[in-house]
Amino acid sequence: MSPRSTRARLLAVLAAVATGLGVMSVVSSSPAAAVPVNQTWTVPANAAITVDGRGFGHGTGMSQYGALGAARQGLAYNEILRFYYPGVWAGTATGTISVRITADDDGDVIVERRGGLTLIDRGTGKKTPIPQDLGTGGWRLSYGGSDTTIVSYYANKKWNYWTRTQGEAVFYANGGEMTLHRKGGTAKYRGTLRATIPSPGSTRRDTVNAVTLEHYLRGVVPKEMPSSWTPAAVQAQSVAARTYAAQARTTPQTRTYDLCDTTSCQVYGGYSAEERGSNDAIDRTKGQILTNKGQEIAFTQFSSSNGGWTNAGSKPYLVAKQDPYDGNSSNKNHTWSVAITDRTIEAAWPQIGNLTSIAVTDRNGKGEWSGRVNSVTFRGSAGSVTVTGATVRSKLGLKSTWFNFRVAAR
Incomplete structure (x- = not known):
């Protein structure tokens, strides 16, 4: 997802991050692997809290910054795709697709x-x-x-x-x-x-654009990844985006269109979004998609950055493994930190009163701090609340669910 689409996506969950790539945030993964942990921080009054994190988005499937890193190391687009979607087979898709233009909402x-x-x-x-x-x-x-x-x-x-x-x-x-x-x-x-x-x-009346799959991609790929990136990365993005669209077409969102044009599906800008570099990548991979061993069309989730570990998803080819390509020099999302205060958490969950402790009790077991957060308990003077890592991400405006806390007195 390009920096432009990143900003659009972040408006739904967090403040804009100009250096980031976007995330296919609404597509869901399988339930996260559960590894019990006991990570507790006592929170003094007027505490300064730092949230350290890794990656941007769900981390399932292809890392877009990882694709860039792999391309810079000389991997071809099909090698990039095999790394992020192991076990998939090549396939083809043609035809048309119908897209709801959500910005045209006046009827x-x-x-x-x-x-x-x-x-x-x-x-x-x-x-x-x-x-x-x-x-x-x-x-x-x-x-x-x-x-x-x-x-x-x-x-x-x-x-x-x-x-x-x-x-x-x-x-x-x-x-x-x-x-x-x-x-x-x-x-x-x-x-x-x-x-x-x-x-x-x-x-x-809703506005629906029916267009050939290849022309649709011309309005998607430059919104999902900068067309100026190393060609193999943009080619990999083209195949992933084509596959995602072809798979979505098999299960249309409604009776009147296949998918939307926002971050809830794939960002699509039509002819106005087309760029030469991405058009070339689309042409070079014309018709190519990925399948689950020649059977159903693959579910090619992707996100900006996985922080160094891919996150297991709902399909056998969406596996959890270390990613040596995500941490390239261009990736400002590989690791990150956000400064908040105890009041930030108290405002997000006012029922707890004054925050006294934070406890992470469950992660996915992959990578630093034991990986992505599944469960967090915030305790306070008036009570406690236990929420998912995804809820914490949304409420606090974090880039991913792979995070950890540092607490100090102000």
């Missing part, structure tokens, strides 16, 4: 006028060229009652009715890019832009 679909723009009525299958002498301010698809869609154009400072479709309506530009108006500005997209009915009887 309408508005595109700028352009040559070759065509309207498709999904209810009847009819295709109608959009007139070029109308809609100097753009064209809009909006709710028209029942399952119909109103098509209107902007002129004379207002929206003007043009026609009504019998079902969902689609804009298509004969293979060209269309400029979509969305929250915060505009962006260009290939393929088609559809005003989708999210559920029967809904009065709103």
Whole structure:
């Protein structure tokens, strides 16, 4: 995930970190391995607490900084993929994918006028060229009652009715890019832009972009990894992202689209996000995906940095092992520290009163401090609370669940 997508992802759980790469945070792993530990810190009044940590994200599957480190050491993209997803087989995937454009959340679909723009009525299958002498301010698809869609154009400072479709309506530009108006500005997209009915009887319309898998990747890979990185790393990212999308397509998020365009899926910016370096990596790996020994499409989780140990996931090829590539000189997420106070924890869990001790009782047993945190108990003057490492990460804005505490009086 590129620094740009990192900032978007961090807004959901922590403050922006400009040097970081993002994490596919919503995809889940299997339950963490449990290794009991007894690590307790007494907390004096007005304590200064340092949280030391390793990695950024869930750490399952490919480390993006690790891929960079491996590429710098001369590994080819297929060797990088075999390291992070041991036991997978090569496969291929083609076809199209449908993506919900979440930034366009006003219930309408508005595109700028352009040559070759065509309207498709999904209810009847009819295709109608959009007139070029109308809609100097753009064209809009909006709710028209029942399952119909109103098509209107902007002129004379207002929206003007043009026609009504019998079902969902689609804009298509004969293979060209269309400029979509969305929250915060505009962006260009290939393929088609559809005003989708999210559920029967809904009065709103979601914007869905249907595009070929290869063109979809062109809008994903530069959002997930800087296109300027060593080519083998970007090629590995291309295969991982293609595989993730192809796997998601087998279990669509909803009946109207396969996956979203945010950090909850893969960050997708459409044609506007495309860059030459990532386009080249996508072309060089065209159609290539990973499979679980030729059976189902692999679940290719990845994250910014694993801190030196991959985290076991829900599939046999998502294993826990030491990673010699993650700690390269560019990786500012390999190790990190955050300064907080006792008041930070008291504000996060006010039911404990004044914090008196911290106890980590369960980790995954891999790496420094016995690895990633599974369970933490905070005790205070009014009570105690036991929470998961993931909850601590979210509440305190940490980069991962692989962390440890240092406590001192202020």
